[in-house]
Amino acid sequence: MKRDSRFMILLYAGMVLVPLLLFAYLVAAIAYHSAETLMLGIAALWMIIFGIVGSIEIYAHGRNPEERLPMLKGNDIKKGLESERGRRPKGAEEVTVRIKRFNPQTKRFDNESYSVYEDRLATVLDTLLKIKSQHDNTLSMRYSCRMGICGSCGMVANGKPILACETNLLSQLDEDKSITVEPMHGHPVLKDLVTDFDDFFAKHESVEPHLYRKDKVEQYSTDKEYRQTKREVNQFLPYSYCIMCGLCMDACPVVNSNTEFVGPQALSQVYRYYKDSRDQNGKRRLLDSDNLHGAWGCEFSGSCSKACPKGVDPASAIQLLKASIIADFGEKE
Numbered sequence: 137m138k139r140d141s142r143f144m145i146l147l148y149a150g151m152v153l154v155p156l157l158l159f160a161y162l163v164a165a166i167a168y169h170s171a172e173t174l175m176l177g178i179a180a181l182w183m184i185i186f187g188i189v190g191s192i193e194i195y196a197h198g199r200n201p202e203e204r205l206p207m208l209k210g211n212d213i214k215k216g217l218e219s220e221r222g223r224r225p226k227g228a229e230e231v232t233v234r235i236k237r238f239n240p241q242t243k244r245f246d247n248e249s250y251s252v253y254e255d256r257l258a259t260v261l262d263t264l265l266k267i268k269s270q271h272d273n274t275l276s277m278r279y280s281c282r283m284g285i286c287g288s289c290g291m292v293a294n295g296k297p298i299l300a301c302e303t304n305l306l307s308q309l310d311e312d313k314s315i316t317v318e319p320m321h322g323h324p325v326l327k328d329l330v331t332d333f334d335d336f337f338a339k340h341e342s343v344e345p346h347l348y349r350k351d352k353v354e355q356y357s358t359d360k361e362y363r364q365t366k367r368e369v370n371q372f373l374p375y376s377y378c379i380m381c382g383l384c385m386d387a388c389p390v391v392n393s394n395t396e397f398v399g400p401q402a403l404s405q406v407y408r409y410y411k412d413s414r415d416q417n418g419k420r421r422l423l424d425s426d427n428l429h430g431a432w433g434c435e436f437s438g439s440c441s442k443a444c445p446k447g448v449d450p451a452s453a454i455q456l457l458k459a460s461i462i463a464d465f466g467e468k469e
């Protein structure tokens with residue numbers, strides 16, 4: 137007999153035998169008309185009932201809470217998914233999802249179409265993950281936080297750059313209840329919906345997006361506090377909400393035609409650090425942006441700000457940067 141089984145037998149025996157002894161005590165109490173013993177006897181009766189019910193519960197469902205969960209094995213999972221596929225959940229609509237998938241072997245895009253049921257709460261990312269789990273597990277997309285924080289799930293839906301985890305699926309549908317999802321246009325595609333961000337991060341890095349102090353001790357090992365007024369913080373705060381999703385770069389017509397242009401994301405960060413009162417590199421930042429690959433490359437189409445899911449408004453940052461180059465150049469240390 138296994139150790140676990142012996143333990144269970146002892147447990148059941150304990151749960152039933154102890155209350156039985158107390159019950160015998162109750163009978164004795166009634167026989168000898170003792171009020172205190174009578175109370176003890178009633179308590180024993182309750183314990184018997186709880187003991188029996190508890191034993192049945194443990195025996196039926198196992199000792200661990202995990203054991204109470206239905207165990208799905210290979211075939212059950214497959215069957216579950218098949219029935220889910222054929223079933224229309226309450227309140228859900230049938231949606232056709234067309235995905236433009238890049239095949240790195242053939243270097244071509246394949247158009248695949250999937251039919252899914254989704255309700256009003258589903259995001260585009262939920263639907264793609266459903267397609268991945270129920271229809272084709274080779275489908276690749278990048279995502280992480282699922283809450284609009286990490287900036288990994290950028291893609292294009294019905295021609296619009298979106299964060300898949302923040303975009304409601306049903307609100308994006310065409311009249312024929314379909315949606316077309318494709319990888320971002322402004323970045324090289326690696327596989328299916330996954331794009332390469334190396335160039336994007338290199339441009340971001342090129343503008344030195346960090347605070348600069350002239351004193352190297354302050355720069356690298358200070359324990360000093362740099363206090364700012366609310367007004368000083370508000371100067372750069374809106375531009376610090378960037379999550380580096382790359383959607384503004386995708387929407388920018390200049391980035392898509394001039395690969396040298398550092399783009400709205402990096403330029404908005406130039407302005408963010410230029411306006412930060414703790415930064416002491418303002419003059420250099422203005423100088424580095426004063427060229428056609430920097431601030432003057434922007435043609436102010438405004439599509440970057442429209443695409444930004446965080447309201448960063450890179451278009452306004454670039455125009456303010458241009459104004460700073462013209463008006464303030466040389467004044468800031």
Ligand code: SF4
Pocket residue numbers: 377378379380381382383384385400401404440443444445446447448449450
């Ligand atoms: S500025 Fe907006 S759209 Fe551009 S990378 Fe940052 S969060 Fe994304």
Ligand code: FES
Pocket residue numbers: 278279280281282283284285286287288289290299300301302
């Ligand atoms: S998964 Fe992180 S922003 Fe969408």
